[in-house]
Amino acid sequence: MREWFEESFGREYLSLYPHRDDVEARCDVERIVRLISPPKERPLLDLGCGSGRHLIAFREAGFRDLTGLDLSTALLQEAEERLRQHSITDVRLIQRDMRDIPEGDRFFTIVSLFTSFGYFRDRADNLAVLQGACRALLPGGHLLVDTLNRDQVLQSLRPEERRCFDGREIAIRRWITPDGLRVEKSTCIRQSASAPTVYRESVRLYSESEVRHLMSQA
The missing domain is CATH 2.20.130 (S-adenosyl-L-methionine-dependent methyltransferases)
Structure with missing residues (x-):
């Protein structure tokens, strides 16, 4: 039996959250910049990037080296389309499980936004997400996780x-x-x-x- 997150994140999913738009993404990025002051020239990973709205907001804020990782084919296609509409052609998109950040990739900032953490039923799997992110951090880097209280x-x-x-x-x-x-x-x-x-x-x-x-x- 497939997990819910393997089935629910199609294009129709985006229509369920019309208020989660580019304006909100810009506000999120502004808060992140105020909170941890990530250097804009260092590599940043959006872990669970979905349709790419935060990647666009990060680029608009001046971040140069951006990567998005997500499992959903439909959402990554939407992200690619949105990036193209904003004339952004140098953002790397990776289709992978969030527990499986490519070995050898390193980032100074990793963000997991819009409650993308906590999907897995097994505690070890949720911990594996954090462990993989920490392994991928460059020295002195930041991991920021947006999760439910x-x-x-x-x-x-x-x-x-x-x-x-x-x-x-x-x-x-x-x-x-x-x-x-x-x-x-x-x-x-x-x-x-x-x-x-x-x-x-x-x-x-x-x-x-x-x-x-x-x-x-x-």
Whole structure:
């Protein structure tokens, strides 16, 4: 049986998050620059780059040596198209599992954004993501991971949401697994008389202390 992240990240996935746009990506990059001041001339990896919106924002901010890595063929094709539309031709895109950064590649800055960390059910696999990223860091480099805050999710989870977008009815359900370790999401899309399409998402919830412990092991 395929994992949810091997099935859910097609082109239709992008339409589920219309608010996750270039404006938001620019704001994210501005915050990253303020937080860790990554040198713009040193290599940067967007781990789980998706459609490439952060890569575009990094280039607009003056970063010169950019690489994006993602597993999804559809999202990488979208990233390539978007980069071309912005006349950006020198960003390297790699299709790989995030646990498998190419051996020998080194980066001064590695970012994992939009909750791209915590997909795997096995703790060892999530740890392997961090270990691989740390191995790929140049001396003095930074690894920045954007992940869910477990306490905040437990307090503010919206169990159900419905909306209409582009002629489609979208019904979303969210729940915490019985062990309290993951937040899961089911998105059902209905359009006219077509059979509904259902996408699943599942992300591990970590407390701050757990993240610190994982980082110490990486």
